[in-house]
Every structure is written in structure tokens, then in C-alpha cells.
Amino acid sequence: MPSLVLASGNAGKLAEFSQLLLPLGLTICSQSEFGVSGAEETGLTFVENALLKARHASRQTGLPAIADDSGLAVDALSGAPGIYSARYAGPDSTDTDNNTRLLQALEDVPSGHRQARYWCVLVYLTHADDPVPLIVQRDWQGEILTSPRGAGGFGYDPLFYLPDHRCTAAELSKEDKNHNSHRGRAVRDLIGLLSRT
Ligand SMILES: O=c1nc[nH]c2c1ncn2[C@H]1C[C@H](O)[C@@H](COP(=O)(O)OP(=O)(O)OP(=O)(O)O)O1
Numbered sequence: 001m002p003s004l005v006l007a008s009g010n011a012g013k014l015a016e017f018s019q020l021l022l023p024l025g026l027t028i029c030s031q032s033e034f035g036v037s038g039a040e041e042t043g044l045t046f047v048e049n050a051l052l053k054a055r056h057a058s059r060q061t062g063l064p065a066i067a068d069d070s071g072l073a074v075d076a077l078s079g080a081p082g083i084y085s086a087r088y089a090g091p092d093s094t095d096t097d098n099n100t101r102l103l104q105a106l107e108d109v110p111s112g113h114r115q116a117r118y119w120c121v122l123v124y125l126t127h128a129d130d131p132v133p134l135i136v137q138r139d140w141q142g143e144i145l146t147s148p149r150g151a152g153g154f155g156y157d158p159l160f161y162l163p164d165h166r167c168t169a170a171e172l173s174k175e176d177k178n179h180n181s182h183r184g185r186a187v188r189d190l191i192g193l194l195s196r197t
């Protein structure tokens with residue numbers, strides 16, 4: 001019996017969460033293993049969408065749930081694609097489609113003006129009607145390249161260059177990404193809160 005459901009249909013997120021929670025002895029199962037489909041992300045903030053996703057999965061499974069709502073905010077695009085990152089190139093867009101659209105949007109933006117950050121908001125609910133959700137949020141700063149590099153990670157990682165590491169998020173090892181990323185640091189914050197409740 002898993003102790004937690006991950007309110008996400010994203011395999012990349014599940015892999016990162018599994019690795020991050022392993023040392024705690026926490027078993028996490030994705031909602032798809034329970035036949036739970038994705039919640040509609042109708043919120044206007046990462047927090048609202050994460051709450052909607054966590055509540056939906058917890059309601060359907062009867063288990064405590066963690067949801068991750070995340071995205072990429074690009075300075076030169078006034079924070080776009082932001083909460084719409086997963087649907088940037090359309091409702092059924094793939095990571096490749098979204099990366100292509102991002103490169104097009106930044107076509108005329110020279111290097112030195114291509115700063116961006118990932119955001120990750122996590123919501124933990126003990127049950128669907130939990131009135132006191134645990135909420136954490138973290139960011140990770142980088143720059144958008146003009147062509148993809150690397151095969152690791154997921155989403156926008158092949159375009160997300162980290163000057164301190166001199167590589168993209170898709171070129172980092174799993175351990176290094178989890179050590180540095182918005183999600184890795186948000187998960188460690190959440191673990192800290194959970195250990196105090
Ligand atoms: O570490 C990351 N590395 C690369 N890309 C990332 C990362 N973190 C978020 N992202 C991008 C992927 C997606 O375009 C959007 C998340 O959208 P978001 O709605 O939270 O996730 P999703 O729809 O893929 O799965 P789900 O809602 O079922 O959790 O931001």
C-alpha cells in the first residue's frame with residue numbers, strides 16, 4: 001500500500017520525486033496507477049492549480065496527495081509561458097512542440113537577454129478536504145539557449161542553460177538536477193514541514 005499519491009501524470013516528475021523521497025522510506029505512486037485522470041488546471045496561479053490537482057487525486061484515491069504545479073517563466077516574454085508551460089504550443093503539445101515554440105518566441109532575443117526561471121509549487125493534503133494544506137514554492141534560474149542540448153530530464157531542460165554548471169539541465173546527472181532544481185529544493189522544504197507536523 002503506498003503512503004502517498006503523486007497527483008501528476010508526468011513521468012519525469014514521478015522519477016524525480018521517487019528519487020527524492022526514497023531516503024525517507026516513503027512510497028509514492030502516481031495517480032495513473034489508481035486510474036485517476038488529470039484534473040483540469042483552471043487556476044490562474046501555480047498554487048491554485050497544485051491545490052486542484054492534489055484535491056482531485058486525494059478525493060479519488062482516499063490517500064494523502066502531493067501535487068506539483070510548475071513551469072518556466074521567461075523574462076523577455078514577461079513571464080510566459082508560466083502556468084501555461086505544458087500547453088504552450090497547444091492543448092495536446094509535446095515537450096518538443098513546446099521547445100520549438102519557445103525558440104520561435106525568442107528568435108530575436110540576443111544572448112544576455114534570455115534569462116528565465118523554473119517555478120515549482122508543491123501542495124500536500126492529508127485528505128481531500130484538508131483545510132490546512134502544506135504549500136512550498138521554489139525557483140531555479142537559468143538562460144534559454146538557441147538550440148537544445150542533452151538527453152536527460154524532461155520538458156524544457158534541453159534549452160535551460162545553467163551558467164554555474166556550464167551545461168543544460170538535460171546534461172546534469174539526475175542527482176545534480178535534484179540537488180539544484182526548483183523541484184529538489186521544494187521537496188526538501190516540504191519534507192522539513194512534514195517532519196514538524
Ligand atoms: O524540471 C523541469 N524540467 C523541465 N521542464 C519542466 C520542469 N518542471 C516543469 N517543467 C515544465 C514541463 C511542463 O511544460 C510544465 C509543467 O506543467 P504542469 O502542468 O505542472 O505538469 P504536467 O502537465 O506535465 O503534469 P501534471 O500537471 O500532471 O503534473 O513545466
Ligand SMILES: [Mg+2]
Pocket residue numbers: 041086
Ligand atoms: Mg499539467
